[in-house]
Amino acid sequence: MAKILVIDDEPSILESLNMFLTEKGHLVFTAETGTMGLELFSKNSFHVVIMDIRLPDLNGLDILQTMIKKKKTSKIIMITAFQDMETTIVAIKRGAFDYIHKPLDVVKIEKAVNRAINILEIDRETPALEPVNEISVNPWVIIGKSEKMRKIFKMMGLVCNSRVNVLLQGETGTGKELIARVIHLNSSFKDEPFVVFDCSAVVATLLESELFGHEKGAFTGAETTTMGKIEQAGNGTLFLDEIAQLPLAIQGSLLGFLQRREYTRVGGSRTLKSKCRIIAACNCNLADKVNKGVFKEDLYYRLKVFMIEVPPLRERLSDTPLLVEHFLNKINRELGTMVTKLQDGVMEMLVNQTWKGNVRELENTIAQALVGCRGNVLLKDDIHKLLNVKNRSQKMGLESYSLAHVEKDHITKTLSQLQWNKTNSAKLLGISLPTLRSKIKKYKIHKSDTQ
Numbered sequence: 001m002a003k004i005l006v007i008d009d010e011p012s013i014l015e016s017l018n019m020f021l022t023e024k025g026h027l028v029f030t031a032e033t034g035t036m037g038l039e040l041f042s043k044n045s046f047h048v049v050i051m052d053i054r055l056p057d058l059n060g061l062d063i064l065q066t067m068i069k070k071k072k073t074s075k076i077i078m079i080t081a082f083q084d085m086e087t088t089i090v091a092i093k094r095g096a097f098d099y100i101h102k103p104l105d106v107v108k109i110e111k112a113v114n115r116a117i118n119i120l121e122i123d124r125e126t127p128a129l130e131p132v133n134e135i136s137v138n139p140w141v142i143i144g145k146s147e148k149m150r151k152i153f154k155m156m157g158l159v160c161n162s163r164v165n166v167l168l169q170g171e172t173g174t175g176k177e178l179i180a181r182v183i184h185l186n187s188s189f190k191d192e193p194f195v196v197f198d199c200s201a202v203v204a205t206l207l208e209s210e211l212f213g214h215e216k217g218a219f220t221g222a223e224t225t226t227m228g229k230i231e232q233a234g235n236g237t238l239f240l241d242e243i244a245q246l247p248l249a250i251q252g253s254l255l256g257f258l259q260r261r262e263y264t265r266v267g268g269s270r271t272l273k274s275k276c277r278i279i280a281a282c283n284c285n286l287a288d289k290v291n292k293g294v295f296k297e298d299l300y301y302r303l304k305v306f307m308i309e310v311p312p313l314r315e316r317l318s319d320t321p322l323l324v325e326h327f328l329n330k331i332n333r334e335l336g337t338m339v340t341k342l343q344d345g346v347m348e349m350l351v352n353q354t355w356k357g358n359v360r361e362l363e364n365t366i367a368q369a370l371v372g373c374r375g376n377v378l379l380k381d382d383i384h385k386l387l388n389v390k391n392r393s394q395k396m397g398l399e400s401y402s403l404a405h406v407e408k409d410h411i412t413k414t415l416s417q418l419q420w421n422k423t424n425s426a427k428l429l430g431i432s433l434p435t436l437r438s439k440i441k442k443y444k445i446h447k448s449d450t451q
């Protein structure tokens with residue numbers, strides 16, 4: 001049983017919701033004006049509030065804001081005749097749990113109320129994660145305690161104070177750029193610039209001038225003398241990302257620079273010097289590129305004076321939980337969300353997922369889940385929806401994604417959402433009650449599976 005407050009100025013709606021929800025076993029309070037509603041809200045603790053947006057005295061969206069500020073756990077469902085996107089966005093942004101359009105459909109109301117009660121229950125049972133620590137607030141922190149990451153930290157410690165060239169090799173999203181930045185930030189020249197040059201992002205004809213700069217009039221369109229990335233890096237670090245994509249011709253010029261530490265701007269004759277530290281990165285095996293003749297061997301050896309292989313996430317699964325907590329804290333701060341709890345089972349789902357895009361994909365998934373999460377618990381359902389079906393079917397074997405599996409899953413979810421009310425579940429599923437009963441038997445669905 002839940003304690004529910006309904007605020008609406010239309011007596012017929014108030015009356016019918018009161019009757020409907022009381023019949024479902026809830027304790028219902030009603031208010032015809034915003035002021036009355038707010039007063040009841042302040043004096044009681046409700047599980048759920050159902051509120052019209054257009055009220056005679058106050059605007060429902062403003063009441064919503066006042067209620068959210070009181071930091072009670074109530075889930076607030078807005079109802080309205082407005083169909084516009086803007087009001088919906090404002091309501092959700094201000095913290096509404098759900099938003100239902102008129103004419104009212106009691107099945108939708110019941111679903112939303114049951115979902116709210118379910119989440120409140122999960123919330124009560126779920127312990128909060130550790131509070132944010134100082135380290136997590138630093139955007140350039142590398143999270144990881146696995147043996148492989150500890151090895152990398154040691155290697156970083158060895159190179160950070162020298163200016164030797166470093167080559168970072170690892171799959172996409174494993175943290176190569178982050179490692180490069182942290183090496184720079186721990187060097188004695190950390191106050192000098194850190195400049196990124198993405199070798200794949202610039203058209204081949206402009207690469208040379210982007211890297212070495214150009215003199216005024218060097219080519220059509222060169223209206224002023226411009227510094228290249230090497231010059232911009234000064235005595236700091238130049239991060240050459242996607243180095244494998246550098247065309248052979250430019251590889252030659254870069255090699256020349258690395259050998260002599262001298263260069264000239266395109267169209268210029270003056271010799272310039274630079275002692276910037278070079279960190280290069282690639283997400284393929286650069287030695288293979290050398291074997292295929294698309295990467296200069298001399299340049300390869302120059303760059304890999306110190307080579308760090310960054311392992312994919314699947315080879316350091318013990319780091320995933322730490323990363324998940326770190327990203328929750330980080331994204332909560334960025335988005336202003338307050339998700340501090342994970343429903344039982346969510347961490348396992350995240351650890352067992354194959355993240356082809358590694359840490360970046362994990363971070364993006366958590367961000368997406370937080371955007372869709374209403375409340376402070378990240379639910380299995382939130383994650384489930386996001387995880388790539390293809391990946392999952394690969395992991396679980398195709399058989400688990402048979403039609404029968406999908407049907408069982410769908411029925412189980414519906415029953416769970418409707419708190420095992422079979423009549424309503426059958427209606428929602430569009431099947432008769434006897435059919436639902438036979439399917440529950442056939443698939444051996446038990447109430448305990450849905451909790």
Ligand SMILES: Nc1ncnc2c1ncn2[C@@H]1O[C@H](COP(=O)(O)OP(=O)(O)OP(=O)(O)O)[C@@H](O)[C@H]1O
Nearest residue numbers: 141142143171172173174175176177178283359360
């Ligand atoms: N160990 C880690 N701890 C915390 N954040 C991490 C870690 N590894 C990666 N990240 C984060 O994941 C995202 C991707 O990392 P990064 O851009 O460094 O990957 P990358 O290896 O350069 O990928 P790509 O090859 O696709 O350019 C960034 O937001 C980064 O901050």
Ligand SMILES: [Mg+2]
Nearest residue numbers: 176177241281
């Ligand atoms: Mg990168």
